[in-house]
Amino acid sequence: MRVKAPALIDIHSHFRDPGFEYKEDILSGSAAALAGGYAAVVCMANTKPVIDTAELVRAQVKRFGNLPVRLYQAAAATVGQQGKELTDFAALKAAGAIAISDDGQPILDAKVMYDVLQAAKDAGLPLMTHSEDGRIPGRGSAAEEYMVARDLMLAEYADAPVHIQHITTAKSADMIRQAKRGGTAVTCETCPHYFMFTEEIRAEKGSIAKVFPPLRTRRDADAIIEALADGTIDIIATDHAPHSREEKAQAWEFAPGGMIGLETAFAASLTALYHSGALTLSELISKFTDNPRKLLNLPETDDYIEFDPDEEWTVTEADIKSKSANSPFLGVRLRGKIM
Ligand code: DOR
Numbered sequence: 001m002r003v004k005a006p007a008l009i010d011i012h013s014h015f016r017d018p019g020f021e022y023k024e025d026i027l028s029g030s031a032a033a034l035a036g037g038y039a040a041v042v043c044m045a046n047t048k049p050v051i052d053t054a055e056l057v058r059a060q061v062k063r064f065g066n067l068p069v070r071l072y073q074a075a076a077a078t079v080g081q082q083g084k085e086l087t088d089f090a091a092l093k094a095a096g097a098i099a100i101s102d103d104g105q106p107i108l109d110a111k112v113m114y115d116v117l118q119a120a121k122d123a124g125l126p127l128m129t130h131s132e133d134g135r136i137p138g139r140g141s142a143a144e145e146y147m148v149a150r151d152l153m154l155a156e157y158a159d160a161p162v163h164i165q166h167i168t169t170a171k172s173a174d175m176i177r178q179a180k181r182g183g184t185a186v187t188c189e190t191c192p193h194y195f196m197f198t199e200e201i202r203a204e205k206g207s208i209a210k211v212f213p214p215l216r217t218r219r220d221a222d223a224i225i226e227a228l229a230d231g232t233i234d235i236i237a238t239d240h241a242p243h244s245r246e247e248k249a250q251a252w253e254f255a256p257g258g259m260i261g262l263e264t265a266f267a268a269s270l271t272a273l274y275h276s277g278a279l280t281l282s283e284l285i286s287k288f289t290d291n292p293r294k295l296l297n298l299p300e301t302d303d304y305i306e307f308d309p310d311e312e313w314t315v316t317e318a319d320i321k322s323k324s325a326n327s328p329f330l331g332v333r334l335r336g337k338i339m
């Protein structure tokens with residue numbers, strides 16, 4: 001069977017360009033995106049330098065001009081992603097930034113987060129938050145959940161919209177469900193690794209399984225699937241986070257967190273969400289297309305994909321177009337393939 005659908009949109013990728021081109025650059029990242037069925041990708045700001053000025057945003061947008069995929073730039077919320085001093089959201093927007101995010105770094109100071117919420121609302125830019133306090137030992141679920149709780153309360157109090165990135169636990173999903181019922185303008189995303197895998201794969205995959213926030217329990221993964229099914233989670237993003245072989249070959253404590261995901265996100269979601277009966281095909285597609293498009297205020301386009309929802313394949317290095325190969329999906333059998 002061949003199904004036609006709008007091309008996918010990833011609101012959360014790390015293309016590492018400028019500064020860490022040995023992990024990925026805008027060309028290799030675009031190739032990974034195309035392979036996965038994406039026509040549009042939002043690049044996070046945690047490059048070197050951090051994209052925190054209008055000048056840097058303008059330079060990025062200019063470089064994005066001649067690529068096979070539409071790339072968009074998220075700009076940092078705080079100077080150098082240090083969580084202290086706000087960047088100039090209006091200027092960043094005028095330069096072409098599509099969203100504000102300090103992703104990779106949490107905004108630990110609640111007063112700064114409150115000001116960021118206000119400023120993003122004033123500028124009319126979507127704010128995407130990495131709600132996780134990395135100082136909590138092991139980055140256990142509480143490290144995420146107390147930040148999600150805080151950010152929901154602050155968003156409600158500021159009467160400002162917030163998009164919470166990569167949520168991973170049953171409690172995070174529950175809090176967002178309640179907040180939505182209460183009328184808070186919150187949207188959120190999860191990533192395929194959080195419903196496909198659990199912390200147990202660490203024994204088999206080693207540092208490849210290291211990611212922030214971390215993989216959780218089966219109970220959490222099931223709750224994430226439930227939250228996708230009932231509409232609590234609006235968007236499936238990749239958090240495509242390339243790291244080199246050498247970096248990922250290090251012992252757990254020293255290896256950087258992150259995994260690539262563009263090539264496998266849609267197929268993994270078909271496998272775990274559609275073929276399991278948790279979501280209909282159109283519900284699943286909307287989490288990769290309409291919902292991201294609405295969050296980013298993008299127009300509809302004619303870009304489309306075709307995929308075979310039933311084709312089975314095993315992910316191998318040949319399927320990876322990224323410069324990096326830190327994928328927990330290597331060797332995993334998936335059902336559903338982008339054509
Ligand atoms: O695992 C992660 N890797 N989480 C993040 O938030 C950042 C990302 C990265 O940039 O490597």
Ligand code: ZN
Nearest residue numbers: 103104130165
């Ligand atoms: Zn993040």
